[in-house]
Amino acid sequence: MEDTAKMPLNETGNLVDVKNLVKYFPVRKGIVIQRHVADVKAVDDVSFFIRPGETLGMVGESGCGKTTVARTMLQLYRPTSGTVEFQGQDLATLKGRALRDARREMQMIFQDPYGSLNPRMNCGNIIGEPLIVHKLTRSRNEYRDQVAELLTTVGLAPYMASRFPHEFSGGQRQRIGVARALAVRPSFIACDEPVSALDVSIQAQLINLLEELQAQFQLTYLFVAHDLSVVRHISDRIVVMYLGKIAEIATRDELYANPLHPYTQALLSAVPIPDPVIEATRSRILLTGDVPSPLRPPPGCVFNPRCQSVGDDCAGTHTEGLTNEAGVPDLREVSPDHWVSCIKV
Amino acid sequence: MAKLLEVDDLATYFFTPEGVVKAVDGITYDLEEGEVLALVGESGCGKSVSALSLMRLIANPGRNVRGSVMFDGKDLLELTEPEMRGIRGNDMAMIFQEPMTSLNPVLTIGKQLTEAITLHLGYDKQQSEGRAGDLLEMVGIPEGRGRLNDYPHQFSGGMRQRVMIAMALSCNPKMLIADEPTTALDVTIQAQILELVQELGKETGTSVLIITHNLGVVARYADRVNVMYAGKIIERGTAREIYGNPRHPYTIGLLKSVPRLDETRKELLEPIEGLPPDLIFLPEGCAFRERCAYAIDRCATEIPPLVEVADAHTAACFVSDQLGSEWGGNK
Ligand SMILES: Nc1ncnc2c1ncn2[C@@H]1O[C@H](COP(=O)(O)OP(=O)(O)OP(=O)(O)O)[C@@H](O)[C@H]1O
Ligand SMILES: Nc1ncnc2c1ncn2[C@@H]1O[C@H](COP(=O)(O)OP(=O)(O)OP(=O)(O)O)[C@@H](O)[C@H]1O
Ligand SMILES: [Mg+2]
Ligand SMILES: [Mg+2]
Numbered sequence: 001m002e003d004t005a006k007m008p009l010n011e012t013g014n015l016v017d018v019k020n021l022v023k024y025f026p027v028r029k030g031i032v033i034q035r036h037v038a039d040v041k042a043v044d045d046v047s048f049f050i051r052p053g054e055t056l057g058m059v060g061e062s063g064c065g066k067t068t069v070a071r072t073m074l075q076l077y078r079p080t081s082g083t084v085e086f087q088g089q090d091l092a093t094l095k096g097r098a099l100r101d102a103r104r105e106m107q108m109i110f111q112d113p114y115g116s117l118n119p120r121m122n123c124g125n126i127i128g129e130p131l132i133v134h135k136l137t138r139s140r141n142e143y144r145d146q147v148a149e150l151l152t153t154v155g156l157a158p159y160m161a162s163r164f165p166h167e168f169s170g171g172q173r174q175r176i177g178v179a180r181a182l183a184v185r186p187s188f189i190a191c192d193e194p195v196s197a198l199d200v201s202i203q204a205q206l207i208n209l210l211e212e213l214q215a216q217f218q219l220t221y222l223f224v225a226h227d228l229s230v231v232r233h234i235s236d237r238i239v240v241m242y243l244g245k246i247a248e249i250a251t252r253d254e255l256y257a258n259p260l261h262p263y264t265q266a267l268l269s270a271v272p273i274p275d276p277v278i279e280a281t282r283s284r285i286l287l288t289g290d291v292p293s294p295l296r297p298p299p300g301c302v303f304n305p306r307c308q309s310v311g312d313d314c315a316g317t318h319t320e321g322l323t324n325e326a327g328v329p330d331l332r333e334v335s336p337d338h339w340v341s342c343i344k345v
Numbered sequence: 346m347a348k349l350l351e352v353d354d355l356a357t358y359f360f361t362p363e364g365v366v367k368a369v370d371g372i373t374y375d376l377e378e379g380e381v382l383a384l385v386g387e388s389g390c391g392k393s394v395s396a397l398s399l400m401r402l403i404a405n406p407g408r409n410v411r412g413s414v415m416f417d418g419k420d421l422l423e424l425t426e427p428e429m430r431g432i433r434g435n436d437m438a439m440i441f442q443e444p445m446t447s448l449n450p451v452l453t454i455g456k457q458l459t460e461a462i463t464l465h466l467g468y469d470k471q472q473s474e475g476r477a478g479d480l481l482e483m484v485g486i487p488e489g490r491g492r493l494n495d496y497p498h499q500f501s502g503g504m505r506q507r508v509m510i511a512m513a514l515s516c517n518p519k520m521l522i523a524d525e526p527t528t529a530l531d532v533t534i535q536a537q538i539l540e541l542v543q544e545l546g547k548e549t550g551t552s553v554l555i556i557t558h559n560l561g562v563v564a565r566y567a568d569r570v571n572v573m574y575a576g577k578i579i580e581r582g583t584a585r586e587i588y589g590n591p592r593h594p595y596t597i598g599l600l601k602s603v604p605r606l607d608e609t610r611k612e613l614l615e616p617i618e619g620l621p622p623d624l625i626f627l628p629e630g631c632a633f634r635e636r637c638a639y640a641i642d643r644c645a646t647e648i649p650p651l652v653e654v655a656d657a658h659t660a661a662c663f664v665s666d667q668l669g670s671e672w673g674g675n676k
Pocket of ligand 3: 066068
């Protein structure tokens, strides 16, 4: 990744390049004089790229940093270090019009369909607000037509524009979030657990909608979720995160057929399959212990305390070509498009 | 096997200013000793209310309006409140849907665990603490005894959930109700905990009623399944029957709408269109009718009863015998 990631857009062809991204949240103590006592290492040196038109899935346990990656990519959080390039341009260096354009191109659908919509705005204005902010509408009539069209696109009726968020179901609210993100004609949407809060029957409706919109508007998605069956269904490639770091990246079929990182193997074996006949004979890898705190990540490979394949050299031993100075495994491309950070692979 | 629990025509309504919410509307089922029974269905269909009704934990404006709950030879709905308190947490224990809010943040883990043990088993302080420490180790918290003086915030989410399970198991219940025990957890921790519940069930003969909307969890852990829709059980059978030979359009819809890890990617998922009905204004006839592709005229006027469609398998649908081929079955 190092080599390709340094090339400009016209050579890599990537829509998004994330390089060595770090996001720490400081923990402070004291009422009058706040002392900086520690850092939550939410995202710790993460590099990946997204190709135009693809869906990059992102999975990992609660608290491993998925939302933080998405928000930092969109500059909703300022990175502690590292860069995010969109169409070959470093977002941190953009100013004025160029920054506004980049902001418009990159949208986000949020995890919580209940908390992410302003309860005092009606649905039409929630969807239409970005049109006004980005000056994409010229008259009141055009605005009304645009909002109506957006509502229809996401499977809601234009007359619903005057309703308020509490008058919609969870699934419908998530559709409003999608319509709002689509309003400014973005090329990239970060979907943060867009279906996790919804019932299975409603989930399927929304997943289909996202896929149809992708085909219709040539959208590129980052799709964050913890349901691995859903991620498998929707993604082209998948990033597996663990405690602020990337464990593995591979194409969907490769990841599910040939998982290399011990964490990915455990994760996949833990997903129950809705078929009692298959379940009766399936073997699974049970991890022991809890996810360690991002305040004090273990030395070396962050997964080593729970790892079923752990060896003596996993807890901070420097291995030339496989780890950095501190013994943290490098993310290596072991076969085309298959990256893994484990020295045992 | 002997029956531990027999629920007959249980109904619980909420009398709200907007109208009567028929949250649970005449459900009948049983649970055998040592069995794991799953209750599945969409959000709001009455799963939690039906479980809370067994425990008699329904508060105003809710009320049990009919039916009986025979548990270990007694009708729980006929007991006095002090008698019921002797059963709750003792013979019948529950892991609640929101574990994070069910622990008291200002009491130590040890205090919360020993309270029930002292009350129900009559142990002294030292015995209770010994048992509490053992329980924590049993649910996979290393050095359990050493952590009795910790407060809930010092435990991670997964650990707190395990404390809840330890608490539920502290008095060797005959029956454990687990309401969405793992939705807030990640798959690897989820697997750890469900495995534990299943193992303990086998070891101690405890029967388990597990409430979930994860169809994978059901397939892995349940012996039998009840599918609920709008306050009623609409299909019931062994897990193998329900997954291999579903006979209610709603169950088929649920099974078709989830992507599966072991399946090659389909072009599009097949969702169940529409939304569940409002439980105050239930339509006449079958409650699933408006979302159902197989509805016939009769469905608009009559409520289909649960009838046997195969051995140990019942479904409440007038056209269930025509649905045998609708589900391609499991590959
Ligand atoms: N604003 C913040 N201030 C301090 N810590 C934070 C903040 N946001 C996130 N964190 C911490 O950073 C870590 C990563 O959080 P993040 O929300 O990115 O996880 P996630 O992978 O999205 O989890 P989930 O699956 O539960 O949504 C967690 O330990 C979290 O507590
Ligand atoms: N105190 C109450 N007052 C009025 N209605 C209530 C009350 N408690 C529950 N209900 C209604 O009863 C119905 C059943 O609720 P219940 O909590 O049993 O659903 P559930 O199947 O457990 O859903 P979920 O999967 O979301 O937990 C719902 O429609 C709910 O709105
Ligand atoms: Mg998140
Ligand atoms: Mg519930």
